[in-house]
Amino acid sequence: MTNSESTASATTTREVSDSERSKIKGALTRYRVMAWITGIWLLLLCLELILKYAAGIDSLDFVPIVHGWVYFIYLIMAIDLGIRVRWPLAKFIYTLIAGTIPFLSFYVEHIRTKEIKAQYGIE
Numbered sequence: 001m002t003n004s005e006s007t008a009s010a011t012t013t014r015e016v017s018d019s020e021r022s023k024i025k026g027a028l029t030r031y032r033v034m035a036w037i038t039g040i041w042l043l044l045l046c047l048e049l050i051l052k053y054a055a056g057i058d059s060l061d062f063v064p065i066v067h068g069w070v071y072f073i074y075l076i077m078a079i080d081l082g083i084r085v086r087w088p089l090a091k092f093i094y095t096l097i098a099g100t101i102p103f104l105s106f107y108v109e110h111i112r113t114k115e116i117k118a119q120y121g122i123e
Contacts, residue, residue, distance in 0.1 A: 035109035
């Protein structure tokens with residue numbers, strides 16, 4: 001998707017019922033919370049790997065397990081939101097992968113939130 005296509009789709013407000021808008025708003029909130037939690041746990045995972053392999057400290061073995069489960073919940077929330085707002089497949093995949101690259105989940109969450117709020121008139 002080019003930048004102009006992204007801008008054009010973000011400025012077009014889609015007409016939906018109030019109940020559907022409410023469901024999208026709830027799904028967006030759940031997605032945003034999980035994007036931040038996933039991003040934080042991913043940064044902790046990076047720190048754990050640095051401590052483990054650079055410093056020889058092997059005391060944070062729970063971090064990969066927690067991040068894995070948090071990422072799984074993130075996937076569910078992103079899929080729920082994507083289905084509600086009818087994302088194309090490429091946007092789905094990009095959003096789902098964002099939870100695996102440090103700092104990307106924060107950036108993608110910001111972009112998706114801005115797009116969805118503009119498309120559906122959510123405050």
